Amino acid sequence: MKNFTPMPTKNQEWGFWGTSILNGYDAELTWDTTSHFLAENFDLTPEQTREVLDSRFGRHLADELSFIKSEERGIAKGPSSAKAISKHLIALIADKGWHDCFINAIHQETDKTYPRKTPPTKDELFTQIAQRHLLVETLVVRKSDSLDFHSVGVWGIKDALEAAYEAGRAAKSKK
Numbered sequence: 001m002k003n004f005t006p007m008p009t010k011n012q013e014w015g016f017w018g019t020s021i022l023n024g025y026d027a028e029l030t031w032d033t034t035s036h037f038l039a040e041n042f043d044l045t046p047e048q049t050r051e052v053l054d055s056r057f058g059r060h061l062a063d064e065l066s067f068i069k070s071e072e073r074g075i076a077k078g079p080s081s082a083k084a085i086s087k088h089l090i091a092l093i094a095d096k097g098w099h100d101c102f103i104n105a106i107h108q109e110t111d112k113t114y115p116r117k118t119p120p121t122k123d124e125l126f127t128q129i130a131q132r133h134l135l136v137e138t139l140v141v142r143k144s145d146s147l148d149f150h151s152v153g154v155w156g157i158k159d160a161l162e163a164a165y166e167a168g169r170a171a172k173s174k175k
Contacts, residue, residue: 006035007050016058023066025079030065033085041093042102048110057105064092087162094170119174125167133160 009017009031016034020027035049044052052058068088070077079085092098106112120128123139130136134156142148 004036004039005046006032007046009050009054011054011058014059015055016053016062019059019062020065023062023078025062025065029082030062030079030085033079033082034061034089037086037089038102038106041089042106042112042114044106044110044112048106048112051109052106055105055109057101057109064088090163091166094166096170096174119171126164129160129163129167133157133163 009015012018012021017027017031020030031053034053035046038044038049038052039046053061065079065085065088067076068079068084069075070080079088093102103114106114127139130139134150134152136150136152
């Protein structure tokens with residue numbers, strides 16, 4: 001979401017902000033990253049993201065960030081970067097149970113509802129991953145070297161593979 005500026009908390013003692021401080025996190029980093037994530041993934045305004053994060057759900061979500069694993073050792077150490085927080089939140093919303101928790105909390109705090117979506121087709125999912133992680137506009141073969149071949153960094157490939165892996169895990173858990 002472009003031009004999104006998170007609003008400051010109204011609940012410094014509890015909610016997401018207060019719990020982030022109590023848990024020893026960088027509250028500004030976790031607040032800003034999670035606000036942007038909610039706005040982008042659930043189409044929320046700055047005011048709505050603040051309401052959700054200041055709620056009881058926000059407190060529980062901040063506690064959940066303690067399960068973010070260290071990239072070096074693979075053990076839980078909590079949020080250390082915006083990338084680690086975003087990756088953890090993506091995994092959460094890929095899980096049906098957590099996704100429903102997000103939807104319910106957003107509805108409870110903002111009255112916003114979401115229509116039930118049909119899952120994307122395999123081709124739609126591949127295209128979404130390619131666009132987001134590889135910066136490839138389309139996976140349709142256009143029979144032109146300049147349109148069909150792309151130079152991609154290994155970090156983009158790794159991110160795309162992780163997204164595909166998480167999508168597979170999410171699909172398996174829904175069965």
